[in-house]
Amino acid sequence: MKSILLFLCLLATANLYAQNISVTELGRYTDGRDGACEISAYDSTSSQLMITNAASDSIDIVDVSDPAAPVKVGGVDVLLYGGGVNSVANVGNGYFAVAIEALVKQDSGKVVFFDLLGNYVSEVMVGFLPDMLTATKDGKKVLVACEGEPNDAYTVDPEGSIVVIDISGGVASVSNTNVTFITFDNAPANIAGSIKKPGTTQAEDLEPEYIAVDETSTLAAVVCQENNVLILVDLTADTILGYKGLGFKDHNLVGNGLDASNQDGLVNILPQKVKGVYQPDAIASYTLGGRAYFVSANEGDGRDYGGYSSETRIKNLTLDSILFPNAALLQGDSALGSLKTFTSDVIGDIDNDGDVDELYCYGARSFSIWDATGNLVWDSGDDIEQYIAANHATFFNCNDGLATKMDDRSDDKGPEPEAITIGKIGNRFYAFIGLERQGGIMIYDVTNPHSPVFESFVHNFDALTGTMVDIAPEGLIFVSEAHSHNGKNLLIVSNEVSGTTTIYEVVDLISTVETVASNWKARIAPNPMSNQLSVELSDQNAQVIYRLINTIGQEVAEGTFSGTTTLFLDDLSTGIYYLSVQEVNNSKHVWTEKIIKQ
DSSP: HHHHHHHHHHHSSSSSTTTTTEEEEEEEEOOOTTTOOOOOEETTTEEEEEEEETTTTTTEEEOOTTTTSSEEEEEGGGGTSSEEEEEEEETTTEEEEEEESSSSTTTTEEEEETTTTTTTEEOOOOOOOOEEEEOOTTTSEEEEEEEEEEETTTTTOOOEEEEEETTTTTTOOGGGEEEEEEEOOSSOOOOOOOOOOTTOHHHHOOOOOOOETTTTTSSEEEEEETEEEEEEEEEETEEEEEEEEEOEEEEEEETOOOOSSSSSOOOBBBOOOOOOOOOOOOEEEETTTEEEEEEOOOOOOOOBOOOBBBBEEEGSSSBTTTTTTHHHTSSSTTTTTSEEOOTTTTOOTTTTTSSSSSSSEEEOOSSEEETTOOOOOOOOOTTTHHHHHHHGEEEETTTTGGGTTTTTTTTTTTTTTEEEEEEEETTTEEEEEEEETTEEEEEEEOOTTTTTTEEEEEEEEEEETEEEEEEEEEHHHHHOGGSSSSSSSSEEETTTTTTEEEEEEEHHHHHOOOOOOOOOOEEEEEHHHHHHHHEEETTTTOEEEEEEEEEEEEEEEEEEEEEEEEEOOOOOEEEEEEEEEETTTTOOOEEEEEEOOO
8 A cells, every 4th residue: 555655645746747757856056157057967987067167167076976965076177278168078988078169269179088087188179169069879989069150240250060089999099180070061052941141151151059969879960050950960981961951830830829029028829920940959869669869959049240140020120011911010019029030131031022021030939859860750839838828927938037027038039948858767758858048847758759748847936036046957967777876867957047057856656656566467458548448467366456546646446356357437538547456455566557548
């Protein structure tokens, strides 16, 4: 009976939508300065985090052996090696790598390798503005996204690149001879479904932002955020397989709506005649049935420099009078007028007559799943805004972590999904999506990439004060229990604006409460089911008590049987339930299974 009670207790305290997991805060490392906790790397052997700190141009080394009380134990002054720090990654065997830009961003940057105490080991020169780096799963290569961002006057715009560093011979022996540069000189002049600054070549314009590597370490997907392009890279030959424009999201479809105005102070999610440009920031990968999938956080990002800007507001555009006969109403601030969009020379003027024929906005306010060729498999639509509106309206599309700035970001990019990581727990895959402006972490079960299921929302909103502790999640790490220092599944979140790094434990509810008997188990069919459920015990002589429990811990059916029985569930609404079967007079023999009623 103890297992049943524990099961009910866990469900009763979980979020209404929770199905398989619970997430509990274990502890937090706090610097407190804006930019002090951006990207983290984790090492289980030393129980340490290596955290990029833009506030002090350093890598902070933090001991998390006790997650409830993280302690800074060392660090690296990156200004000894160049300019600011942009990324860090654990590359295995007791080393971590750091992406460091040049003192002048438009010059070549470096990747520098350190041991876990922060001692210098080696370095290599890479491309212009190394923005992100990651190690392949097999530990043989480090991949670097070199953004090649222009100067503010836009008079110098260096080419972006993807850099491959071969570390198979050991980090200590790495030199520039181990570096391969992948450039975009042979990119197609036009990439369908992409964005490009007028008058530039693809080589000049493409700006790599983030990299995900598949499970086999043979395929990488590189996001060029501003360009809305995915570059697929063959890691066996270190060559480009292809360029894929990610296309546009139709916000005029039901389920794809958005709140487009910050002028009304209201939640107003509606289908709009606007196309969202996905423009992912972070991207992650997982493999199912031998197929690689890439999962993106569709933040959106414009180019806004002193010498050039692609950003404007819809009210500043000249709209085609035939296609937009209600332009005056549409361009009002409480309608679409304040929504951030692209200048007409970038996109929207389909017939090149000087007025705008289609409206676009930055980002897709969602996360998406793409196949290994860059084709869209699934998108979360307007789920994120709808969930926040229904459950945390006082913080809806807020800014700076403040309820007093509720709705402030609706005219820009809404909740701004920024960070993403994938975790495997048991046989299921979960996507964790960090919302930069909104705050909090959305969790989805993505085991079926064609039909993900919302799990829960992790946050520390304080409705009484209108504030939150962790603001602007920038980097996420999932560490499985098999690879963590304490044998627990961990979610580690670096929050840029609040300067905090928070550690969570992720618990598989079903595995936690399930105790499979040594001499019997139950077999159910069909699952999913409609009105009837057959339950058969492997030991036909066993006498059992069954209980059917919904997702908020309420018992909706119970009874006893032996051998085989049929449960008639016509009166239950569709959804997820948990069938728990316990042997009479033996509390250790408990079996639990998730049931889906269609």
